[in-house]
Amino acid sequence: MTISRVLRNRGDVSPxxxxxxxxxxxxxxxxxxxxxxxxxxxxxxxxxVIIPSLSNMVFPEVLSGISEALEDTxxxxxxxxxNYSASREEAVLYEMLSxxxxxxxxxxxxxxxxxxxxxRAAGIPIVEIMDVDxxxxxxxVGISHRRAGREMAEAIIAAGYRRIGFLGTKMPDDHRARKxxxxxxxxxxxxxxxxxDTEFYGxxxxxxxxREMTExxxxxxxxxxxxxxxxxxxxxxxxxxxxEQGLDVPGALGLAGFNNVDLLDGLPVRxxxxxxxxxETGRRAAEIIAGKSPSGLVGGERIEFAPTLLRGxxxxxxxx
Amino acid sequence: MTISRVLRNRGDVSPxxxxxxxxxxxxxxxxxxxxxxxxxxxxxxxxxVIIPSLSNMVFPEVLSGISEALEDTxxxxxxxxxNYSASREEAVLYEMLSxxxxxxxxxxxxxxxxxxxxxRAAGIPIVEIMDVDxxxxxxxVGISHRRAGREMAEAIIAAGYRRIGFLGTKMPDDHRARKxxxxxxxxxxxxxxxxxDTEFYGxxxxxxxxREMTExxxxxxxxxxxxxxxxxxxxxxxxxxxxEQGLDVPGALGLAGFNNVDLLDGLPVRxxxxxxxxxETGRRAAEIIAGKSPSGLVGGERIEFAPTLLRGxxxxxxxx
DNA sequence: ATGAAAGCGCTAACAA
DNA sequence: TTGTTAGCGCTTTCAT
Numbered sequence: 001m002t003i004s005r006v007l008r009n010r011g012d013v014s015p016x017x018x019x020x021x022x023x024x025x026x027x028x029x030x031x032x033x034x035x036x037x038x039x040x041x042x043x044x045x046x047x048x049v050i051i052p053s054l055s056n057m058v059f060p061e062v063l064s065g066i067s068e069a070l071e072d073t074x075x076x077x078x079x080x081x082x083n084y085s086a087s088r089e090e091a092v093l094y095e096m097l098s099x100x101x102x103x104x105x106x107x108x109x110x111x112x113x114x115x116x117x118x119x120r121a122a123g124i125p126i127v128e129i130m131d132v133d134x135x136x137x138x139x140x141v142g143i144s145h146r147r148a149g150r151e152m153a154e155a156i157i158a159a160g161y162r163r164i165g166f167l168g169t170k171m172p173d174d175h176r177a178r179k180x181x182x183x184x185x186x187x188x189x190x191x192x193x194x195x196x197d198t199e200f201y202g203x204x205x206x207x208x209x210x211r212e213m214t215e216x217x218x219x220x221x222x223x224x225x226x227x228x229x230x231x232x233x234x235x236x237x238x239x240x241x242x243x244e245q246g247l248d249v250p251g252a253l254g255l256a257g258f259n260n261v262d263l264l265d266g267l268p269v270r271x272x273x274x275x276x277x278x279x280e281t282g283r284r285a286a287e288i289i290a291g292k293s294p295s296g297l298v299g300g301e302r303i304e305f306a307p308t309l310l311r312g313x314x315x316x317x318x319x320x
Numbered sequence: 321m322t323i324s325r326v327l328r329n330r331g332d333v334s335p336x337x338x339x340x341x342x343x344x345x346x347x348x349x350x351x352x353x354x355x356x357x358x359x360x361x362x363x364x365x366x367x368x369v370i371i372p373s374l375s376n377m378v379f380p381e382v383l384s385g386i387s388e389a390l391e392d393t394x395x396x397x398x399x400x401x402x403n404y405s406a407s408r409e410e411a412v413l414y415e416m417l418s419x420x421x422x423x424x425x426x427x428x429x430x431x432x433x434x435x436x437x438x439x440r441a442a443g444i445p446i447v448e449i450m451d452v453d454x455x456x457x458x459x460x461v462g463i464s465h466r467r468a469g470r471e472m473a474e475a476i477i478a479a480g481y482r483r484i485g486f487l488g489t490k491m492p493d494d495h496r497a498r499k500x501x502x503x504x505x506x507x508x509x510x511x512x513x514x515x516x517d518t519e520f521y522g523x524x525x526x527x528x529x530x531r532e533m534t535e536x537x538x539x540x541x542x543x544x545x546x547x548x549x550x551x552x553x554x555x556x557x558x559x560x561x562x563x564e565q566g567l568d569v570p571g572a573l574g575l576a577g578f579n580n581v582d583l584l585d586g587l588p589v590r591x592x593x594x595x596x597x598x599x600e601t602g603r604r605a606a607e608i609i610a611g612k613s614p615s616g617l618v619g620g621e622r623i624e625f626a627p628t629l630l631r632g633x634x635x636x637x638x639x640x
Numbered sequence: 641a642t643g644a645a646a647g648c649g650c651t652a653a654c655a656a
Numbered sequence: 657t658t659g660t661t662a663g664c665g666c667t668t669t670c671a672t
Contacts, residue, residue, distance in 0.1 A: 037667070057383070356651085
């Protein structure tokens with residue numbers, strides 16, 4: 001009836017009635033029931049966003065991009081966290097789809113068959129983000145991690161480093177980290193090189209782990225001349241360790257991480273890294289859902305960003 | 321009908337029918353419509369969680385505690401972010417309440433009158449968290465920030481520091497930071513002291529800001545013997561700066577932050593801080609909503625944790 | 641500009 | 657154990 005029209009600013013309502021309704025609503029502390037509304041209209045202003053974790057600053061940053069782009073579309077992001085677990089992803093997705101959102105944004109291209117089936121059957125725009133190495137269900141926005149790994153390796157090799165160690169997380173389900181390493185190793189192989197040593201870690205403070213792993217790998221392998229970290233946090237820990245030890249960075253030992261996190265900005269020395277274009281990724285993904293994509297496409301969009309290499313102070317100038 | 325019973329494991333259903341229904345559901349990729357379900361049952365398994373920000377690791381940690389406690393209750397957290405803005409809080413709360421959640425958890429005790437009215441009218445458990453200095457609407461879980469500030473000041477004074485500077489954020493709506501400072505100053509006043517200097521900052525990388533602010537405050541005030549930071553990130557930046565400058569920490573200059581963030585664990589020197597009991601706060605708040613609170617109370621619960629002082633390596637041993 | 645009525649897809653109570 | 661029915665609080669359409 002009329003009340004509904006007022007509250008949604010739809011249809012013609014006389015200014016007078018309108019005012020009276022608004023007044024009454026405010027007085028009663030009335031909050032419309034979106035459950036009933038959603039059921040009746042078959043539309044819900046929610047966008048499901050499914051990410052692996054919140055304790056890695058990378059994802060909140062993507063979220064910012066999403067919120068930003070959704071700001072004045074009337075759409076609202078709803079976040080689900082999988083903890084890098086495929087079964088959790090399945091559960092979270094199921095739960096979210098049961099609310100009939102207007103779209104789904106989810107990290108990565110690797111999903112269980114059940115997830116893929118649900119997504120295909122949902123009949124709403126799906127955007128997979130932060131990785132483009134694989135076959136998307138509908139749209140995809142992100143960088144190629146294989147390429148990121150490859151380009152970092154090429155830069156390192158061009159700078160003349162040869163005895164390269166890798167330090168990363170022990171997370172079989174972090175597909176993006178895995179792909180970076182694969183790309184990295186592929187590029188090394190093409191140059192006739194291979195990793196001189198590797199070191200992996202589980203949970204705990206990433207900064208401290210970076211420190212400890214660096215100590216460990218250098219302890220058993222004194223002649224390494226480069227350390228490639230799978231993320232900036234452990235890279236930063238390693239960098240602090242190297243500085244304390246008075247090592248010659250980047251002369252005798254080069255370092256590089258991945259992500260270009262904010263934190264790097266406050267370290268005494270700038271760690272080399274690669275920017276994953278997180279904010280833009282979030283923004284573009286949200287635009288696709290909101291139907292505001294510049295391309296005007298309805299689905300099946302593919303947006304690949306180029307990862308940006310930031311040389312910082314921990315990789316020496318190239319040569320050969 | 322029967323289908324509904326199967327999907328919710330309720331009522332008696334023969335194993336055979338049950339199996340057939342499940343099979344069919346799976347085949348069709350059927351996902352039940354919680355909108356209709358919620359409308360019919362007048363119950364929704366959502367818990368609204370409203371926090372100021374996701375880019376401060378503090379809140380994701382509280383969230384972990386909440387998720388943890390909600391794990392096997394059938395309840396699901398839904399997060400809303402206010403960016404420390406009262407009007408955003410109002411909008412987010414309104415939006416969330418319109419989904420008729422089973423409870424609301426929100427940071428802080430300071431809300432607009434409109435928010436308070438909505439919360440009181442909602443008829444569901446409300447838990448305000450992370451601060452107990454004020455009048456709660458229903459239940460409250462957290463620490464007293466005034467007390468945290470006070471206790472830090474007392475420890476600093478007891479350690480013999482006298483020329484104390486404060487470095488914090490320029491956030492009028494961060495009530496918890498404000499209360500800490502108030503408590504801190506009150507304790508100084510009781511000892512016949514006052515802040516020797518202060519420095520505030522806006523946005524940007526907190527680590528870098530900490531570094532810059534420290535340089536600035538020490539630049540104009542060479543004789544400060546203690547720097548109290550309103551959070552660990554700027555504190556860590558300051559600490560790195562002091563170490564680089566070769567300052568005698570904690571002998572000639574003491575440092576302390578607040579929050580006990582994970583990151584501190586990886587720094588070369590352990591920054592003094594105070595633990596805000598974030599995970600426990602989230603856990604207890606969630607338990608209240610889930611009705612699993614050990615107290616058995618139905619509402620109006622009050623849980624105050626004692627902030628834990630962690631002396632680290634940047635405050636010298638007490639004396640007077 | 642406003643009212644009336646149907647029905648969104650479920651759940652809850654009851655009937656069979 | 658299973659089927660039937662009446663809403664849940666809105667939106668939508670159609671009448672007035």
